[in-house]
Amino acid sequence: MKDKISKQDAIFYSHKMAQLSKALWKAIEKDWQDWIKPFKLNINEHHILWIAYHLKGASISEISKYGVMHVSTAFNFSKKLEERGLLQFSKRENDKRNTYIELTEKGTDLLEETLKEYEPNNNSVLRGVLPMTEMYGKLPEFLDLSALIKEIYGDEYMEILERSLENIEDETDILENPTHIEAYKSTTSKSS
Amino acid sequence: MKDKISKQDAIFYSHKMAQLSKALWKAIEKDWQDWIKPFKLNINEHHILWIAYHLKGASISEISKYGVMHVSTAFNFSKKLEERGLLQFSKRENDKRNTYIELTEKGTDLLEETLKEYEPNNNSVLRGVLPMTEMYGKLPEFLDLSALIKEIYGDEYMEILERSLENIEDETDILENPTHIEAYKSTTSKSS
Numbered sequence: 001m002k003d004k005i006s007k008q009d010a011i012f013y014s015h016k017m018a019q020l021s022k023a024l025w026k027a028i029e030k031d032w033q034d035w036i037k038p039f040k041l042n043i044n045e046h047h048i049l050w051i052a053y054h055l056k057g058a059s060i061s062e063i064s065k066y067g068v069m070h071v072s073t074a075f076n077f078s079k080k081l082e083e084r085g086l087l088q089f090s091k092r093e094n095d096k097r098n099t100y101i102e103l104t105e106k107g108t109d110l111l112e113e114t115l116k117e118y119e120p121n122n123n124s125v126l127r128g129v130l131p132m133t134e135m136y137g138k139l140p141e142f143l144d145l146s147a148l149i150k151e152i153y154g155d156e157y158m159e160i161l162e163r164s165l166e167n168i169e170d171e172t173d174i175l176e177n178p179t180h181i182e183a184y185k186s187t188t189s190k191s192s
Numbered sequence: 193m194k195d196k197i198s199k200q201d202a203i204f205y206s207h208k209m210a211q212l213s214k215a216l217w218k219a220i221e222k223d224w225q226d227w228i229k230p231f232k233l234n235i236n237e238h239h240i241l242w243i244a245y246h247l248k249g250a251s252i253s254e255i256s257k258y259g260v261m262h263v264s265t266a267f268n269f270s271k272k273l274e275e276r277g278l279l280q281f282s283k284r285e286n287d288k289r290n291t292y293i294e295l296t297e298k299g300t301d302l303l304e305e306t307l308k309e310y311e312p313n314n315n316s317v318l319r320g321v322l323p324m325t326e327m328y329g330k331l332p333e334f335l336d337l338s339a340l341i342k343e344i345y346g347d348e349y350m351e352i353l354e355r356s357l358e359n360i361e362d363e364t365d366i367l368e369n370p371t372h373i374e375a376y377k378s379t380t381s382k383s384s
Contacts, residue, residue, distance in 0.1 A: 004372060005371065009331075018224065019258075019353055021213070127343070129340055139205055148317065149320075165204055180196060184343050
């Protein structure tokens with residue numbers, strides 16, 4: 001089919017992707033909200049702390065780009081976090097034009113507290129990929145999804161993602177040991 | 193790894209999925225908004241019209257489930273669409289407990305108008321999958337993503353999705369012919 005597609009197929013395909021994508025994000029969003037609610041943070045605030053923590057400081061435009069939020073959203077929620085003493089604003093010697101944020105000790109402690117409280121068993125994605133993980137012998141990689149995001153958002157987005165993930169790998173000390181994850185009750189099989 | 197996973201790997205994995213999923217949904221959401229803005233509809237309203245159109249009438253709870261929106265959101269936006277004369281509420285003889293909605297002629301016309309105005313070239317997903325499509329010889333199917341959504345939302349969700357897609361296949365008459373889709377400028381290759 002190369003680069004020609006009927007309008008009908010285009011609508012069919014993009015509607016299916018819209019449904020799957022909305023469903024996935026709404027499930028992830030709900031889990032995320034439930035996870036951080038006890039810390040009096042909303043998702044945007046937690047996402048800002050998370051990015052600044054993993055990148056060891058970040059500019060507002062990095063927060064906006066990587067957090068997929070508007071620059072004004074990134075700035076306004078950063079302001080609220082500053083008022084709570086969780087981060088501080090700064091300029092960098094070699095880049096006077098951008099505003100940077102950096103977590104305070106209190107902000108770092110709070111973010112690490114949330115990571116400690118993270119419970120894999122409450123995560124729909126982890127529970128949902130369990131059957132595939134058993135089938136494949138490893139967690140599914142969603143390579144097509146990564147390739148699609150790389151196309152839409154560009155290399156830089158994926159680079160920041162990889163960079164923040166490398167930093168997660170270095171944080172073994174704050175996290176504990178293997179957890180057992182429960183799969184969803186199979187809805188495909190017969191009732192017992 | 194079966195059903196054991198370290199907490200660190202769990203955070204690593206679910207963070208990556210959260211980032212990819214948020215990025216995908218935000219891109220789709222923006223395209224969707226841009227598409228239907230001229231019709232003075234928001235995404236929820238268009239989604240309700242879409243579902244009711246494709247299922248040939250639907251209950252508020254089907255709208256809520258399939259549209260991944262709260263029941264009250266489904267109801268309130270349906271009310272607004274009713275006020276604009278785009279749909280009507282009803283009860284069904286064999287199911288007095290649920291409220292059903294059905295598009296009016298005006299609602300059907302408006303929905304079909306939006307489909308006619310759909311421009312595949314403005315769709316990030318279609319443009320983004322183009323390189324994979326050329327590589328695979330067909331549109332990528334995102335089977336892992338479908339499998340994950342089926343695990344989280346259950347069979348019924350996927351059944352409604354398939355059902356509404358079957359109906360799209362029957363609507364050839366309102367849609368025109370092959371469109372050329374432009375890929376993103378490659379960001380992976382060198383600058384010229």
